[in-house]
Amino acid sequence: MASYENSSGLADSLKKSLFRDRKSTTATVVAGVAVALFLGNTLLSSEDVDSDIPTAKAKKGEVIVKVTELGELRAQDQVTISAPTDKQILYLAPEGTWVEEGDTLVKFESTKYVISTDEARSGLSVARANLAKAMSEYEAQKTREESARQRYESLPALAQKGFVVESEVEQARLEYLELQSRSKSAYATVEAERANLERAQAAVDQQQRKLERGTILAPQAGLVVYALVGNAEQGRKIEVGMTPFEGMDLMYLPDVSSMLVDIEISEVDLAKVQVGQPVEVRLDAYDDVVFKGEVAEVGALAKRKMSRITGKATGAKVFEVTIKVLDSDVRLKPGLTATTDIIVSKVPEALHIPLEAVFLDDNGKTVAFVRKGGSTEARPIVIGESNDRFVIVNSGLKEGEDVLLGRPSAT
Numbered sequence: 001m002a003s004y005e006n007s008s009g010l011a012d013s014l015k016k017s018l019f020r021d022r023k024s025t026t027a028t029v030v031a032g033v034a035v036a037l038f039l040g041n042t043l044l045s046s047e048d049v050d051s052d053i054p055t056a057k058a059k060k061g062e063v064i065v066k067v068t069e070l071g072e073l074r075a076q077d078q079v080t081i082s083a084p085t086d087k088q089i090l091y092l093a094p095e096g097t098w099v100e101e102g103d104t105l106v107k108f109e110s111t112k113y114v115i116s117t118d119e120a121r122s123g124l125s126v127a128r129a130n131l132a133k134a135m136s137e138y139e140a141q142k143t144r145e146e147s148a149r150q151r152y153e154s155l156p157a158l159a160q161k162g163f164v165v166e167s168e169v170e171q172a173r174l175e176y177l178e179l180q181s182r183s184k185s186a187y188a189t190v191e192a193e194r195a196n197l198e199r200a201q202a203a204v205d206q207q208q209r210k211l212e213r214g215t216i217l218a219p220q221a222g223l224v225v226y227a228l229v230g231n232a233e234q235g236r237k238i239e240v241g242m243t244p245f246e247g248m249d250l251m252y253l254p255d256v257s258s259m260l261v262d263i264e265i266s267e268v269d270l271a272k273v274q275v276g277q278p279v280e281v282r283l284d285a286y287d288d289v290v291f292k293g294e295v296a297e298v299g300a301l302a303k304r305k306m307s308r309i310t311g312k313a314t315g316a317k318v319f320e321v322t323i324k325v326l327d328s329d330v331r332l333k334p335g336l337t338a339t340t341d342i343i344v345s346k347v348p349e350a351l352h353i354p355l356e357a358v359f360l361d362d363n364g365k366t367v368a369f370v371r372k373g374g375s376t377e378a379r380p381i382v383i384g385e386s387n388d389r390f391v392i393v394n395s396g397l398k399e400g401e402d403v404l405l406g407r408p409s410a411t
Helices: 010-021 025-039 111-160 166-212 267-272
Strands: 055-057 059-075 078-082 089-092 104-108 215-217 249-254 259-266 278-283 286-306 313-325 337-354 366-372 375-380 382-386 390-395 402-404
Touching: 059 249, 059 267, 059 313, 059 382, 089 249, 104 249, 111 166, 259 267, 259 286, 259 337, 267 313, 278 313, 286 337, 313 337, 337 382
Parallel strands: none
Antiparallel strands: 055 402, 059 259, 059 337, 078 249, 089 104, 104 215, 259 313, 278 286, 278 337, 286 313, 337 390, 366 375, 366 402, 382 390
């Protein structure tokens, strides 16, 4: 792209404002024009009193039209590491470190679970003894029942022969029925003790699992990112010494091979941005490196833009856009701030001038101040697309003409 002379004053403040606020390309032009109008009137100077104002030449070259916004990196996929139990944390793998599968992520204090496991095992021993006792009593009861049955079944024949009276037969029948009932009760006791044993065994197994889960190993390679305790505004990150509840998120292992950038675009830029458009991604931490990306998703619903200063909703409406980073690099880490340039179009051999060279006259017409020798002319121009540095001039200027990067003095 063609270069131009460095400017000061208005130009510097404009450029700083543009990069700070990340306005749309259309809004960028309006911002430059509005600021220029604010600074004074548009009367021309025929004298060379503005020779100290820097200039730039109207040049032809490729102009890349883009939408520039700030965003934050996040992983497309990640593994969540949760607390298997409510034990105190004794060790955490340092946040931001790279771990391999099988590396130690978390260690818990296990003293109380050793005690709980011992208590559960003692309960299991008691349950086993109670079941054994119940089974022994049941077997003894069944033996007595069987003996009563045999005696009762033998008496009718003896009664027919006159060896026993009918009352003895009836008494034997009642004793047999009583022992049958006792056997059923003893069997129910056996089943109850068997259920108690199963519960005791389950308690031992549960405590044993908790005891064995005193160490969490990495299920896959990844970058360690701590979870927040509480909400995003007032929460704090997990730390050694905390006692999490069972199932609580402790950390995440994002898959950094597939990263995304979440940004918000102004509603005036919505029509320019489409899925599949190429994107240049720059990290604030490595601003000399450009990563390739593309627009992966454009939100369908507008929302109010939140002020970074007050945290409150502003009047501006924005749409959420997701950028997929196509490059894989260890420097791409979740949470890093990224500047994204969505390439809307590339206009070859376009006549263009710096944004600082565009002004409004007293009648609201767009003009550029063209320097010719010792005089300055306010030239009406028709502008087209722009980016954060240049605007295309469709008519009103010729290649090679010098334009002022500041408003000339009034005459």
